[in-house]
Amino acid sequence: MKNLFIIALALITIQVTAQEKQKEEYKAGKERMYKRSPMNPEEAAIMQTKKMTLALDLTEEQQEKIQKINLENAKQRKAKIEAHKSMKENAGFEKLTDEQKLELKNARLDKQIAHKKQMKEILTEEQYKKWSENMEKRHEKGKEKMKAYKHKKNKE
Template sequence: MKKLILTLALLTGVLLSAQEMRPRMHKQKHSDLTAEQMAVLKTKRMALALDLTDSQQRQVQKLNLEQQELRKSRRAEMKARREGNDEKPVSTEERYEHELDRLNSMIAFKAQMKSILNQSQYEKWERMQMHRKKNSRSKRHGHRRMGR
């Protein structure tokens, strides 16, 4: 019985270390793509998942482009702020304004998506958003699901 337990423990250890040694497939950084390229890719993924019409694709691509340009400009602002030598701490008021701006932007985007998509597409899109948010949280905190 002891040999069986020892063998199982060793086998488990070998399997776990083999998984860690396997090269992980990371998404390529999209920082080298333009905002337009990223918007096109995101729109194409959405078109496949939600079965968008041509008209919907054009509208969604416009929204995605606006979002990508906004993200790029915000990243550039943050980068410039971090690189500034006379960096002062961010005040509570600045943090509040930034978060308020971000949330208002998200609300507006969601309302625009609701006006473009039909009911079933919108419901599926919301499920996709929730799934994406759930997965990004677990990756940020280092949690991984076993068996996937």
């Protein structure tokens, strides 16, 4: 009986230690997320344009147009990250209402539609097809990551 009690106590101790380690890793991951992007929006736009040039074989004219779009998107993304960061620091993190969520989703979808339209104007038909396929792959990969994140979060 005494041995059984010692084994149960050891197992409980190991379980608690493992859960604490997971929480520490989660917090470290959050901190890394905010520190991850040392590039300014201009550098990020240049890098993204170069990657697209390699993937789609863009002309000089296409590169210039796409870089402008990428720069605008990078600036918006940076502003959004900063706003989110300051909101978290000021503890003004409130739950959104259903109407607010709907507005945000509509705005995001409108932005995606406009971006797709711009890309269709700039790229050739073959390039656009390849770009669309790449975007689909990125979207699916993002869905998988989110699914894994939610699954991990639910376990905690």
